[in-house]
Amino acid sequence: MKIEKKTDGTKLTVALQGRLDTMTAPELDKEFHESLDGVTELVVDLAELEYISSAGLRVLLSAQKVMNKQGSMVVKNVNEQIMEVFEVTGFSDILTIE
Amino acid sequence: MNGNEKERKSLTMDATTENLYQALGFVDEQLEQMECSPAVQMRIDLVVEELFVNVAHYAYAPETGSVTISIETEGDSKAVVISMEDSGVPYDPLAKEDPDVTLAAQDRQIGGLGIFMIKKNVDDIHYERKDGKNILTFKKFI
Numbered sequence: 001m002k003i004e005k006k007t008d009g010t011k012l013t014v015a016l017q018g019r020l021d022t023m024t025a026p027e028l029d030k031e032f033h034e035s036l037d038g039v040t041e042l043v044v045d046l047a048e049l050e051y052i053s054s055a056g057l058r059v060l061l062s063a064q065k066v067m068n069k070q071g072s073m074v075v076k077n078v079n080e081q082i083m084e085v086f087e088v089t090g091f092s093d094i095l096t097i098e
Numbered sequence: 099m100n101g102n103e104k105e106r107k108s109l110t111m112d113a114t115t116e117n118l119y120q121a122l123g124f125v126d127e128q129l130e131q132m133e134c135s136p137a138v139q140m141r142i143d144l145v146v147e148e149l150f151v152n153v154a155h156y157a158y159a160p161e162t163g164s165v166t167i168s169i170e171t172e173g174d175s176k177a178v179v180i181s182m183e184d185s186g187v188p189y190d191p192l193a194k195e196d197p198d199v200t201l202a203a204q205d206r207q208i209g210g211l212g213i214f215m216i217k218k219n220v221d222d223i224h225y226e227r228k229d230g231k232n233i234l235t236f237k238k239f240i
Binding site: 021022023051057058061064065068081084090093094 | 143148203218
């Protein structure tokens with residue numbers, strides 16, 4: 001998985017590329033732990049994400065919990081297959097998907 | 099592979115998360131030969147990942163043991179039967195209660211989703227404890 005970050009004031013955009021699974025989810029979790037301080041607007045761009053498992057969902061959920069306290073989080077460019085996973089798990093109601 | 103001929107392949111490896119891609123690679127290779135669509139392949143991969151990681155984390159902890167993945171295909175029925183066997187502690191993950199997926203983020207537990215995702219992505223699944231082994235077998239139409 002490739003993680004690309006872009007900061008604009010207190011807005012952080014994180015673009016994910018590849019697979020968000022058991023092996024790669026800890027990298028993203030670490031990234032969020034290190035980067036979310038002071039962020040009020042988090043954008044997670046999934047345009048290039050090919051696969052997400054429950055390990056990946058857990059990381060998105062914990063980021064959502066952090067952002068609920070300090071601002072907002074938006075997930076964008078979700079492809080059809082990833083969207084199916086979000087829908088099955090009820091994540092489509094938890095996350096703000098654009 | 100012709101007609102009703104069944105084909106079964108299996109792979110045994112150490113049940114460690116480091117071997118996850120080896121397990122998925124093995125399954126994907128068979129699915130690609132069956133010209134499985136990427137959407138269905140992703141669903142099967144999800145199930146294999148959840149089951150495999152479960153075994154890797156819990157079956158032999160804190161030791162390491164082996165896991166065998168088998169994939170069975172039938173020539174003309176468009177379905178695969180995949181099973182995962184370990185010789186670890188008796189554990190039926192299907193017996194776990196489903197998480198409440200209608201709860202808001204603040205109330206949602208981190209985790210507990212894996213088994214739920216498994217159930218949602220297979221056409222049939224069952225657990226068996228046999229000869230000191232945990233055997234989870236699922237079927238998916240492709």
